[in-house]
Amino acid sequence: MTGKVQEEQRQRAPSKRSLATRERIFDAAEQLFAERGFEGASIRDIARAAEVQGALVNHHGGSKEALFATVVARRAEELSRIRQEALAQAKADGPLTLRLVLSCFIAPFIDKTLNGGETWSAYGRLIAHVSSDQRWQHIAQTCFDPTVKLFLEEVATLLPETSPQKISAHFVFMVSAMLSLCTSRWRMNGLAQGAAGRDLTQDLTAELLDFCEAGFKS
Amino acid sequence: MTGKVQEEQRQRAPSKRSLATRERIFDAAEQLFAERGFEGASIRDIARAAEVQGALVNHHGGSKEALFATVVARRAEELSRIRQEALAQAKADGPLTLRLVLSCFIAPFIDKTLNGGETWSAYGRLIAHVSSDQRWQHIAQTCFDPTVKLFLEEVATLLPETSPQKISAHFVFMVSAMLSLCTSRWRMNGLAQGAAGRDLTQDLTAELLDFCEAGFKS
DNA sequence: ATTTAGATTGAACGACTGTTAAAAATAGGG
DNA sequence: CCCTATTTTTAACAGTCGTTCAATCTAAAT
Numbered sequence: 215m216t217g218k219v220q221e222e223q224r225q226r227a228p229s230k231r232s233l234a235t236r237e238r239i240f241d242a243a244e245q246l247f248a249e250r251g252f253e254g255a256s257i258r259d260i261a262r263a264a265e266v267q268g269a270l271v272n273h274h275g276g277s278k279e280a281l282f283a284t285v286v287a288r289r290a291e292e293l294s295r296i297r298q299e300a301l302a303q304a305k306a307d308g309p310l311t312l313r314l315v316l317s318c319f320i321a322p323f324i325d326k327t328l329n330g331g332e333t334w335s336a337y338g339r340l341i342a343h344v345s346s347d348q349r350w351q352h353i354a355q356t357c358f359d360p361t362v363k364l365f366l367e368e369v370a371t372l373l374p375e376t377s378p379q380k381i382s383a384h385f386v387f388m389v390s391a392m393l394s395l396c397t398s399r400w401r402m403n404g405l406a407q408g409a410a411g412r413d414l415t416q417d418l419t420a421e422l423l424d425f426c427e428a429g430f431k432s
Numbered sequence: 433m434t435g436k437v438q439e440e441q442r443q444r445a446p447s448k449r450s451l452a453t454r455e456r457i458f459d460a461a462e463q464l465f466a467e468r469g470f471e472g473a474s475i476r477d478i479a480r481a482a483e484v485q486g487a488l489v490n491h492h493g494g495s496k497e498a499l500f501a502t503v504v505a506r507r508a509e510e511l512s513r514i515r516q517e518a519l520a521q522a523k524a525d526g527p528l529t530l531r532l533v534l535s536c537f538i539a540p541f542i543d544k545t546l547n548g549g550e551t552w553s554a555y556g557r558l559i560a561h562v563s564s565d566q567r568w569q570h571i572a573q574t575c576f577d578p579t580v581k582l583f584l585e586e587v588a589t590l591l592p593e594t595s596p597q598k599i600s601a602h603f604v605f606m607v608s609a610m611l612s613l614c615t616s617r618w619r620m621n622g623l624a625q626g627a628a629g630r631d632l633t634q635d636l637t638a639e640l641l642d643f644c645e646a647g648f649k650s
Numbered sequence: 651a652t653t654t655a656g657a658t659t660g661a662a663c664g665a666c667t668g669t670t671a672a673a674a675a676t677a678g679g680g
Numbered sequence: 681c682c683c684t685a686t687t688t689t690t691a692a693c694a695g696t697c698g699t700t701c702a703a704t705c706t707a708a709a710t
Contacts, residue, residue, distance in 0.1 A: 226655055226708050235657080251565075253472040257698060267659050272699060274657090346560055346615040347469075354619065362623060380639065382624035386616050387609035387643050394608035397564040401572065405580060406600035421598065425605050425647035432646035444678050444685055453687080475668060485689050490669065492687095657706070667696065676687065 236274045239264045241333055243275065244285045248339035252282055283353055286344055289337050290357035296322040297361055301368070313427045315368045320392055320426070324419045327396055338396030345393055362389075373430065381430075388426040395422065454492045457482045459551055461493065462503045466557035470500055470567075501571055504562055507555050508575035514540040515579055519586070531645045533586045538610055538644070542637045545614055556614030563611060580607075591648065599648075606644040613640065 228236075242263035246255035257278060261268040275281030300318035304310060327338030344350040344357075362385065369381055394401075395418055446454075460481035464473035475496060479486040493499030518536035522528060545556030562568040562575075580603065587599055612619075613636055 224656085229657075229707055231706080232657055251469050251471065253469065256696075258696080268698090269660085269700080270658060278698065342564055345619065346564065346612075348615075348618050351618055351622070355622065359623065366623060379620075379624045382620050383636065383639055384643055385623065386612050386620045387640065390608040390612035390616065391605035394564075394604050397566075398604050398608065400566050400569055401563065402597075402600050402604045404569070404573065405577065405584060405603065406597045418601065421601055422605065424650040425602055428646035428650035429643035432642040442685085447677055447687075449676080450687055474666075476666080486668090487670080487690085488688060496668065651710100653708105653710080655706105655708080657704100659702105659704070661701090661703100663698105663700075665697080668694100670691105670693075672689105672691090674687100674689070676685105678683105678685080680681100680683085 235264070235266060235270070239266060239271055239274050240281075240285050240288060243271075243281055244288075244333060244340055245336045247282060247285060247343070248336040251343055252278075282350075286340060286350075286353050287357050289334070293322065293326065294358070294361040296326075298364065301365070310368060310372065312369065312372050312430055313423060315365060315372065316388065316426055316430070317423055319365050320388075320422060321419055323392060324395065324422070328418070335396070338393070342393040342397045345389060369430065384426075384430050387429065391422060391426060453482070453484060453488070457484060457489055457492050458499075458503050458506060461489070461499055462506075462551060462558055463554045465500060465503060465561070466554040469561055470496075500568075504558060504568075504571050505575050507552070511540065511544065512576070512579040514544075516582065519583070528586060528590065530587065530590050530648055531641060533583060533590065534606065534644055534648070535641055537583050538606075538640060539637055541610060542613065542640070546636070553614070556611070560611040560615045563607060587648065602644075602648050605647065609640060609644060 239260065243255070243260045246259050246263060249255070250259075257271050258268050260281075261271045264271070271281065275284055297319055300322055301315065304314045304318055323338070326334045328335070341358075344354050366378075366381060366385060369385070370376070370378060373381065457478065461473070461478045464477055464481060467473070475489050476486050478499075479489045482489070489499065493502055515537055518540055519533070522532050522536050541556070544552045546553070559576075562572050584596075584599060584603060587603070588594070588596060591599065
């Protein structure tokens with residue numbers, strides 16, 4: 215709520231150690247916020263996981279709400295950059311297709327959250343919280359909506375007959391389905407268990423793209 | 433975790449007043465769990481909303497976890513019944529189509545959560561928590577998976593070429609998109625705002641059905 | 651090497667947490 | 681109406697919560 219009105223000037227560069235500690239705290243916060251939600255993860259839990267004293271979490275992250283927002287924003291910039299670069303590359307390579315546009319949005323996210331290490335995996339579940347809780351609306355708006363709107367415009371160009379409302383709704387459907395790969399894999403496995411057949415965790419990206427491309431074209 | 437091994441026999445019927453209080457407590461718990469999640473809603477918050485003393489919440493609901501499970505299960509039975517009746521009716525009316533099967537699953541939920549009063553609206557968001565948090569896996573399994581598996585079988589019959597794994601994944605995509613209508617309408621509106629066009633909150637059910645039917649057929 | 655900004659610790663604050671026990675009020679069954 | 685099972689209140693328990701403050705330690709800048 216209360217962003218720093220005026221960033222106080224530092225008189226010294228932060229030490230390597232303090233920067234490492236800072237990242238350790240943010241990693242721990244990311245993990246615990248993702249697993250247990252905002253109120254489910256306590257500052258002391260986070261401090262314990264980061265192997266620091268509780269007060270240090272407030273020192274580096276400010277209030278708990280500010281810490282949450284910082285942790286979400288930390289990787290959002292990289293994610294947005296990758297997505298926009300993929301879109302620019304696709305545009306440069308040739309005429310856009312709907313599937314290509316959707317892929318530029320989905321593939322970077324899935325690649326990171328499913329194959330990008332434990333912290334990115336936690337980040338995926340963290341974003342799911344932001345996406346389904348109106349209390350974090352301002353975070354979603356600042357961190358993700360600018361990039362989303364870029365993709366919405368591309369989709370609108372490719373589907374000129376479809377109203378913006380419909381496209382927005384379909385896009386939220388797609389984001390929800392995408393995030394379900396981070397939050398609800400246990401559900402998929404539980405529902406499919408006992409049924410013979412190969413595991414398709416490998417091509418879940420293609421699966422999701424098939425589903426959403428067809429959905430948008432409906 | 434610890435279900436009552438042996439339901440102690442009552443020696444008197446519960447009074448009308450106590451039953452009403454019980455429902456008021458469950459309604460308040462439903463509302464607050466939906467809004468703030470499990471740890472975000474305190475027993476005292478719930479008691480205040482239900483206009484009772486805190487200890488009474490434990491008296492009627494048991495532990496906080498048991499209360500949560502009870503509140504989820506309370507409407508799950510009715511929802512499952514409506515869904516299964518709709519499916520049976522559709523089967524009786526004529527040959528099933530994919531869209532018809534999906535509609536029997538989606539339409540009852542949307543009708544209730546979007547037009548079924550404030551408590552059902554909260555229930556939709558509550559289920560979204562259960563669906564995205566592995567900690568509530570046992571609740572999802574007991575309350576919803578039996579009915580889901582019934583629908584999965586119908587879909588598998590209509591799509592004999594598609595593997596059970598794929599169908600399960602698509603079904604989870606669909607459920608996620610469905611729940612996004614309870615949790616993320618603010619996101620849809622925010623992304624569509626500024627764009628001209630009629631509001632389509634009326635036919636969101638049809639919108640969702642179009643999207644998912646096409647997705648399943650991909 | 652010295653200075654001192656910044657990082658880290660340890661302890662404490664008041665408020666709130668879930669839960670329990672006993673007392674008091676209510677109302678079903680006779 | 682009477683008895684008492686059940687509901688409801690009141691009070692308290694032992695912890696945990698987010699946050700703050702002063703003291704101590706570390707290391708950047710000179």
